[in-house]
Amino acid sequence: xxxxxxxxxxxxxxxxxxxxxxxxxxxxxxxxxxxxxxxxxxxxxxxxxxxxxxxxxxxxxxxxxxxxxxxxxxxxxxxxxxxxxxxxxxxxxxxxxxxxxxxxxxxxxxxxxxxxxxxxxxxxxxxxxxxxxxxxxxxxxxxxxxxxxxxxxxxxxxxxxxxxxxxxxxxxxxxxxxxxxxxxxxxxxxxxxxxxxxxxxx
Numbered sequence: 001x002x003x004x005x006x007x008x009x010x011x012x013x014x015x016x017x018x019x020x021x022x023x024x025x026x027x028x029x030x031x032x033x034x035x036x037x038x039x040x041x042x043x044x045x046x047x048x049x050x051x052x053x054x055x056x057x058x059x060x061x062x063x064x065x066x067x068x069x070x071x072x073x074x075x076x077x078x079x080x081x082x083x084x085x086x087x088x089x090x091x092x093x094x095x096x097x098x099x100x101x102x103x104x105x106x107x108x109x110x111x112x113x114x115x116x117x118x119x120x121x122x123x124x125x126x127x128x129x130x131x132x133x134x135x136x137x138x139x140x141x142x143x144x145x146x147x148x149x150x151x152x153x154x155x156x157x158x159x160x161x162x163x164x165x166x167x168x169x170x171x172x173x174x175x176x177x178x179x180x181x182x183x184x185x186x187x188x189x190x191x192x193x194x195x196x197x198x199x200x201x202x
Contacts, residue, residue: 026177027053029084029120030170031075032162033107035060035067039162040075042082043153045174052153054082055163064106071110079118087115088173090165091124123173130165133172 025044032039041055058074060067089112092105115122128138135148146164150156152171159167 026086026174027082027084028086028088028170028173029075029079029082029115030088030166030168030173031111032090032165032169033104033111034162035064035071035103035107037162038071038107038111039160039164039166040078041159041163041167041170042078042084043167043170043174045171045177047178050152050171050174052155052167054078055159055167057160057163064103068106068110071107072114075111075114076117079114079120084118084120086121086123086173087111088169089115089122089124090130090169091126093127123176125169125172125176130168130172133175134168 025046027042027044030041030043036059038058038060039055040058042053044051044053058071060070060074062070089108092101092108112122125133131140131145132138134140134152135144137144140148142161142164145168146159146161149159149164149167149171153167
């Protein structure tokens with residue numbers, strides 16, 4: 001197998017991280033896509049906490065096709081090593097530069113192929129949704145995202161901007177899952193199995 005040309009960071013003992021995954025937590029891989037620089041981050045989301053598992057940056061080299069293959073390979077290795085169950089990916093934003101949007105779309109495609117091979121659930125969120133979930137504002141700056149991601153994960157080390165954005169996407173998915181569970185618990189009859197709706201008191 002071709003050795004990935006990438007840089008990444010992970011906490012000590014991360015190689016055994018999949019053994020820590022339990023039914024009470026959901027391990028989520030977040031990705032900030034890009035063909036030149038791609039950020040990735042994995043968190044464990046419990047009922048009341050979000051913990052940093054591993055994260056890093058992929059700096060692919062070579063032709064565009066080679067970079068896309070490398071992205072797919074590296075993320076495949078990440079999935080095999082850490083065992084996430086879901087991928088949280090930022091949706092494509094089409095701005096003034098159409099060519100940049102095309103390149104971003106190609107990177108997202110490589111990420112989705114890796115996720116499909118690892119049999120991950122795939123969720124997509126807009127940049128504004130991720131920023132609101134993490135920083136409380138859909139217009140949060142890169143610096144604000146880096147700061148808030150560190151605070152939410154209780155990590156003092158400074159994350160790279162792309163790394164922080166990827167972790168932010170993972171955190172967003174954890175929070176959305178919590179909200180969905182709360183809504184489900186509040187609108188169905190526990191053990192009835194009939195999906196009957198509660199009548200809310202006014």
